Amino acid sequence: MLYEGQFRNPSGCAVAGVIDRSGRPMSGEGMIEAISVMHDRSNGLGGGFAGYGIYPHYKDFYAFHLFYSKKEAQEETEAFLGRHFEIVYSSEMQTRKIPSVRDEPIIYRYFFAPLPQKLARSHLDEREYVARCVNRVNAQISGAYVFSCGKNMGIFKGVGYPEDIGRFYRLEEYEGYAWTCHGRYPTNTPGWWGGAHPFGLLDLSVVHNGEISSYDANRRYIEMFGYKCTLQTDTEVITYIIDYLMRKQGLTLEETAHVIAASFWSTIAEKEAGAREQETLLRRMFPSLLVTGPFSVILGYTGGLMALNDRLKLRSMICAEKGDKAYISSEESAIRRIEPSLDKIWAPAGGEPVVFELYDKKGEREQ
Amino acid sequence: MIIDAESLHFSALNEAVRACGEKHISIKNCVGQRYIAAGLTGREIEISGTPGNALGAYLNGGAIRVLGNVQEATGDTMNGGEIDVFGSAGDASGYAMRGGKIFIRGDAGYRCGIHMKAYKENKPALVIGGRAGSFLGEYQAGGIIVVLGNHKDGKPIIGNFCGTGMHGGEIYLRCEKVPAKLPAQVRAERLEKIPQGTVRALVSRWCSLFGEQESAFTEAVYYRLTPDSENPYRQMYAFH
Numbered sequence: 001m002l003y004e005g006q007f008r009n010p011s012g013c014a015v016a017g018v019i020d021r022s023g024r025p026m027s028g029e030g031m032i033e034a035i036s037v038m039h040d041r042s043n044g045l046g047g048g049f050a051g052y053g054i055y056p057h058y059k060d061f062y063a064f065h066l067f068y069s070k071k072e073a074q075e076e077t078e079a080f081l082g083r084h085f086e087i088v089y090s091s092e093m094q095t096r097k098i099p100s101v102r103d104e105p106i107i108y109r110y111f112f113a114p115l116p117q118k119l120a121r122s123h124l125d126e127r128e129y130v131a132r133c134v135n136r137v138n139a140q141i142s143g144a145y146v147f148s149c150g151k152n153m154g155i156f157k158g159v160g161y162p163e164d165i166g167r168f169y170r171l172e173e174y175e176g177y178a179w180t181c182h183g184r185y186p187t188n189t190p191g192w193w194g195g196a197h198p199f200g201l202l203d204l205s206v207v208h209n210g211e212i213s214s215y216d217a218n219r220r221y222i223e224m225f226g227y228k229c230t231l232q233t234d235t236e237v238i239t240y241i242i243d244y245l246m247r248k249q250g251l252t253l254e255e256t257a258h259v260i261a262a263s264f265w266s267t268i269a270e271k272e273a274g275a276r277e278q279e280t281l282l283r284r285m286f287p288s289l290l291v292t293g294p295f296s297v298i299l300g301y302t303g304g305l306m307a308l309n310d311r312l313k314l315r316s317m318i319c320a321e322k323g324d325k326a327y328i329s330s331e332e333s334a335i336r337r338i339e340p341s342l343d344k345i346w347a348p349a350g351g352e353p354v355v356f357e358l359y360d361k362k363g364e365r366e367q
Numbered sequence: 368m369i370i371d372a373e374s375l376h377f378s379a380l381n382e383a384v385r386a387c388g389e390k391h392i393s394i395k396n397c398v399g400q401r402y403i404a405a406g407l408t409g410r411e412i413e414i415s416g417t418p419g420n421a422l423g424a425y426l427n428g429g430a431i432r433v434l435g436n437v438q439e440a441t442g443d444t445m446n447g448g449e450i451d452v453f454g455s456a457g458d459a460s461g462y463a464m465r466g467g468k469i470f471i472r473g474d475a476g477y478r479c480g481i482h483m484k485a486y487k488e489n490k491p492a493l494v495i496g497g498r499a500g501s502f503l504g505e506y507q508a509g510g511i512i513v514v515l516g517n518h519k520d521g522k523p524i525i526g527n528f529c530g531t532g533m534h535g536g537e538i539y540l541r542c543e544k545v546p547a548k549l550p551a552q553v554r555a556e557r558l559e560k561i562p563q564g565t566v567r568a569l570v571s572r573w574c575s576l577f578g579e580q581e582s583a584f585t586e587a588v589y590y591r592l593t594p595d596s597e598n599p600y601r602q603m604y605a606f607h
Binding site for chain 2: 037038040264266267270312313316318331332333334336337345347349350
């Protein structure tokens with residue numbers, strides 16, 4: 001038994017991401033290798049990955065990944081989802097037994113199409129319909145949790161070190177044009193499978209290193225718009241904020257970044273007229289969505305990745321490019337492990353979004 | 368002695384460094400191992416690859432040479448010795464230094480040299496070749512920070528909030544115009560060339576280490592930042 005002072009856990013979460021902007025697929029193996037370099041930033045209580053472009057044969061259907069803690073929850077959930085979606089395919093997810101990954105829930109994958117009549121009667125657009133169904137399951141069915149629900153993308157996460165979680169989900173068998181990953185060191189929550197990162201809603205996914213001090217202010221505001229923060233973790237609220245600003249308010253990535261990592265008023269005052277007015281407007285419109293405290297975030301979406309630090313840059317973050325590939329990581333060493341010679345490597349400023357997208361995004365982005 | 372760090376955990380690597388009786392140690396294929404040479408003295412360590420965070424933390428003496436970039440918190444609270452970085456450096460380089468010298472060829476991240484302090488013969492120095500991020504020398508209490516602005520990306524030589532809360536020591540910036548938005552408690556003095564003495568020796572050392580022409584850096588305009596004793600902090604430090 002170790003007591004305080006006899007053990008030090010030098011942790012702080014780790015994030016990493018890669019995108020091949022030419023759209024060439026790569027397996028999840030590279031990200032597993034990169035995140036393993038940052039092993040000591042997490043403590044074995046959470047790891048996860050998001051892959052984009054991984055379900056080309058089912059790309060027109062919503063891919064749902066679910067955790068069930070008991071069979072009854074599965075029955076109740078499947079009955080509910082069956083009333084709202086046509087189930088194109090469903091099966092238990094293939095996993096690999098890893099000694100260090102224990103107590104896994106029942107993990108299922110489904111490909112869904114919304115029932116046309118039900119969707120028409122709801123007077124909702126398709127994405128909102130899907131998002132509301134996901135919220136219903138997560139908030140109302142005990143023992144069921146939807147942890148991924150986008151098209152042609154998937155989140156894979158659990159309790160363990162990220163490299164073990166990657167092998168548990170057999171990510172070497174998946175191929176996608178972009179990946180993100182996360183090694184977790186939970187600070188406020190016990191570390192449960194659903195609480196691991198990435199967090200996702202539709203095709204958005206968020207991995208996050210940090211601890212936001214504005215959590216409750218952000219949560220109270222965002223819950224006014226129908227979101228349910230079921231997990232008491234800051235990354236969940238960041239995901240909903242980004243979904244709200246981009247999907248419901250129609251903001252661009254850069255505008256969203258200026259809301260959640262707004263510059264200080266004194267910094268805004270020194271900007272050129274156009275930027276000054278725009279940033280002032282955004283800060284005034286969405287003051288409750290300013291995210292304070294340390295964070296480095298990688299946002300994944302159909303066709304791209306965005307890196308963003310808090311405005312004081314209280315967490316490390318490095319971006320790099322090599323040919324068509326672009327990399328984001330908490331530490332340079334993780335990128336060097338998978339790509340020793342880089343064309344360019346730089347640390348973005350706090351609050352300065354860095355966006356890497358497919359060269360040809362036409363028809364890719366879900367509207 | 369040569370240590371191949373490729374597959375070594377940081378604790379195994381650092382144990383191998385400490386256990387090594389030789390003065391010269393070469394670490395190859397370094398990939399993110401933390402705390403290298405922490406608290407050591409009297410060694411000469413050359414590193415290829417990318418060392419991890421807190422390289423040379425609490426370093427007491429000797430020298431570390433990195434043939435690439437370093438990550439965060441290099442030379443954290445170091446007491447003595449020298450760290451030479453042939454690439455760029457991450458955030459919080461030279462954090463709370465109490466002695467010794469750090470020379471960085473390229474740029475450095477946020478919060479470099481914060482809480483730096485000096486005592487009697489212990490005078491830390493941090494020389495950054497390119498530009499520095501925001502909060503450079505925040506709460507600085509002693510020692511010297513030099514930023515040479517030898518970068519070509521067109522960005523300002525320093526970010527925001529340089530020298531905020533500074534109450535001792537000096538910052539030298541090689542630039543033609545005084546940086547905008549310095550805190551009211553910091554005085555900026557224009558120098559037509561680098562003065563003789565400690566700071567000139569630091570700039571000369573940086574030039575010889577990285578093969579740069581000395582006159583371009585000694586015969587240039589600098590701004591010297593020091594705390595303004597005419598305008599002291601009158602209330603608890605609070606900026607926004």
